[in-house]
Amino acid sequence: MRHVDLSVYLVLDPGLCGGFDGMVETSRAAAQAGATVIQLRAPTWKKRALVECARAIKQAVAPWNVPLIVNDHADVCVAADAHGLHVGQNDLTPQDARAIIGPDRVLGLSVSNESHLNAVDARIVDHLGIGPVFATTTKLDADPAVGLDGFARLAARKPCPIVAIGSVTAQCAPDLIRLGADGVAVVSAICGQPNVAEATQRLVRALRAAREGGTVAL
């Protein structure tokens, strides 16, 4: 019931997308082009705007049935009736978050090291974001990069589906899938790209090729 297709997981950035309208339009174009999850993340925004933006994105991507996940704010998630919530290690605990969003919404958790991984309760958490794989500029308080080796070590012990995050591109996506990722989460590989649809399709093709074990023309 709480499964989502993590293949191409778009994390919105209000700066790169150009604010409220830019995030809605990026979501629409990415959903049409094959993005499978969209996360609304705008850490400096007030909640009134977050709820309104979440509702607008939900409506924009409804034709493609793409789930919307809200970053950090369980209250915004519930108010906007989003599909799920994503929390980091300094946000609500997964237990507290689950109590607020209820049993039916999807709950993702960011994991950056073995200690985080050991603490995961896969009865509460539905999937993990593992990273940052490479150093990132779109999250100011990110943990140190784990690299492909670190990702592989964490992925080998995954207790639930995982998505790789942290400067992930269509170029490295096939490697991450082969190392155990169920999908790739991207920010700047889609947000602010001159052609959001093409950027999304590159990721979709890269994922498909990696799963089919063939080669891919990016």
Add this chain to the structure above:
Amino acid sequence: MRHVDLSVYLVLDPGLCGGFDGMVETSRAAAQAGATVIQLRAPTWKKRALVECARAIKQAVAPWNVPLIVNDHADVCVAADAHGLHVGQNDLTPQDARAIIGPDRVLGLSVSNESHLNAVDARIVDHLGIGPVFATTTKLDADPAVGLDGFARLAARKPCPIVAIGSVTAQCAPDLIRLGADGVAVVSAICGQPNVAEATQRLVRALRAAREGGTVAL
């Protein structure tokens, strides 16, 4: 059921109080000295720390039965099982907030002008914070000050109990009570004061004297 005594309403400031421990200690000392409500407000903090701090404050003030109200975050309010929530005009709408905190918790709303006041639904909102009465330095995104005249005009039309906020001191508290305030909300009149207990008691005495219609030695 959702009534709180608004008389001396302390809004915590992590900077002035000296962080987590300072906010807990300020809360304890103020509750013991007669503060009637405590609001946890730390807009730059992550939620893990907010929930932990809310729980610590609840425990610290339990001997005096002082209610704890969480600013902005309905999810933190529920996770910490706080007594209530306070929202501003850019936070969750009162309707969205009420749906998350449930029917039994107290809900306060910030109001700065006639238009805000006209929109208040007193079936959903339990009390209002009206202000800023005077220009404030402890809230960076505050609306323009309404002044004593503006406060009086808004207070005359109050649909529910109100607390005056915005650089309120023991000196001006009696005037605000006479103009219709049910209590005064303070930040720097308590937070960071050399003697939190004495600072709180000054406010308690000022309120009592204003209600008894007598004069007061501050």
